[in-house]
Amino acid sequence: MKTFNRFLAVFILTIISNTIMAQNNKAKILVLIHSDNGGTYELAKQISKGIESNSNVQSVIKQVKSSDNPKLKDIPVASVDELSSYDGIAFGSPVYFGNISTGMSDFLSKTVNLWTSHALEGMPATVFMSAGSGAGNELAVQAFWNSLSVHGMVLVSNGIRGVAKIDKNIPQGNTVLGATSLASVKNVERPSVGEREIAFEQGKNFAKIIFALKGTFNKNSEIKISQAKSIEKVLAEKNIVLPIAPKPVGNYSPFVRSGNLVFINQVALKDGKIMNPGKLGVSVDENQVKEATQQTMLNVIAVLKDAVNGDLDKVKKVVQLTGIFNTKDDYTKHADLMNAASDLAVEVFGEKGKHARATLGASSIPVNSSVEIQAIFEVE
Numbered sequence: 001m002k003t004f005n006r007f008l009a010v011f012i013l014t015i016i017s018n019t020i021m022a023q024n025n026k027a028k029i030l031v032l033i034h035s036d037n038g039g040t041y042e043l044a045k046q047i048s049k050g051i052e053s054n055s056n057v058q059s060v061i062k063q064v065k066s067s068d069n070p071k072l073k074d075i076p077v078a079s080v081d082e083l084s085s086y087d088g089i090a091f092g093s094p095v096y097f098g099n100i101s102t103g104m105s106d107f108l109s110k111t112v113n114l115w116t117s118h119a120l121e122g123m124p125a126t127v128f129m130s131a132g133s134g135a136g137n138e139l140a141v142q143a144f145w146n147s148l149s150v151h152g153m154v155l156v157s158n159g160i161r162g163v164a165k166i167d168k169n170i171p172q173g174n175t176v177l178g179a180t181s182l183a184s185v186k187n188v189e190r191p192s193v194g195e196r197e198i199a200f201e202q203g204k205n206f207a208k209i210i211f212a213l214k215g216t217f218n219k220n221s222e223i224k225i226s227q228a229k230s231i232e233k234v235l236a237e238k239n240i241v242l243p244i245a246p247k248p249v250g251n252y253s254p255f256v257r258s259g260n261l262v263f264i265n266q267v268a269l270k271d272g273k274i275m276n277p278g279k280l281g282v283s284v285d286e287n288q289v290k291e292a293t294q295q296t297m298l299n300v301i302a303v304l305k306d307a308v309n310g311d312l313d314k315v316k317k318v319v320q321l322t323g324i325f326n327t328k329d330d331y332t333k334h335a336d337l338m339n340a341a342s343d344l345a346v347e348v349f350g351e352k353g354k355h356a357r358a359t360l361g362a363s364s365i366p367v368n369s370s371v372e373i374q375a376i377f378e379v380e
């Protein structure tokens, strides 16, 4: 019985380790989209299904920037630096004036480091797009190819794959370079059944090519890409641990994003309690208020991290910090207190951390905090 149990344990371990190895051997494809209204995302899901119909390949859908659209808000945001870690990329974007969208164009314009270090050379790419009427459809897909060929990517066209099966009695978005959808041609639900089918076939074919070319080009582990230090690295090096972002205690949001600006207000909460509460000169001294100010700024950065979907490298600028302190009427050294927050902003974000600033005293601050910080950031 003992021998049988040992045999069974070895058998199970072998199966588990084989499964893990097979998983690690799978080619990984990024389906990278920009989408305003969700049409491109619908196509992306079909592309992804086609890719994953090949058991040797797995895919992940990410977007080039965060979106407030409920259909898109939970899709993770890709960083430029991660592109070179995949075995292939399927790019999707809306058609804007016979071209790629500005969202996709902005993202690609940040790939200069990847370009000059040849990081995407030889990597397979394919493209798909969501159009309105379809005006300039093929021009737009061609424009996508222009940018990707500058990177030296191996462009995989779709040809007439799947076209035999589609309903020819309605307008369809098929192009030979890649699937598209005619989202505003509303006589049928869009993407139409045929457009979805073509996207699926494109994904399936792309997966086949990816698997065949896997390992034939350099991935980022082999290429030194010159880039600025990531904020997470800075935090780790300086032993700065961000707290869990405090939850709101009223009918408001911990942050609001308007365009590229993020607005955040925090007090000196730590582990559910206010750190060093009270009025300066009455129940707390300057050092205690500075400590509370630093904690408040850490809370601000923790909330900011949520606002940029966990990627603090998306912070372009600390625009303004306003420090409000619980002081007596005749107190004048607010600027000294606020340096605890300003220094932290510069320590974490470097040049991008230099900000405009205001400080003021108040006769009381909510929940008896000795400090409140209002912060404005510019983000990608």
Ligand SMILES: Cc1cc2nc3c(=O)[nH]c(=O)nc-3n(C[C@H](O)[C@H](O)[C@H](O)COP(=O)(O)O)c2cc1C
Pocket: 034, 035, 036, 037, 038, 039, 040, 041, 093, 094, 095, 096, 097, 098, 099, 130, 131, 132, 133, 134, 135, 136, 137, 183, 184
């Ligand atoms: C600035 C702008 C320009 C556009 N230009 C075109 C165009 O040239 N041809 C076209 O067919 N649709 C055009 N459209 C429509 C979008 O391509 C269409 O709404 C698309 O389905 C959006 O994709 P999404 O649902 O993924 O956001 C344009 C939309 C915008 C906002």
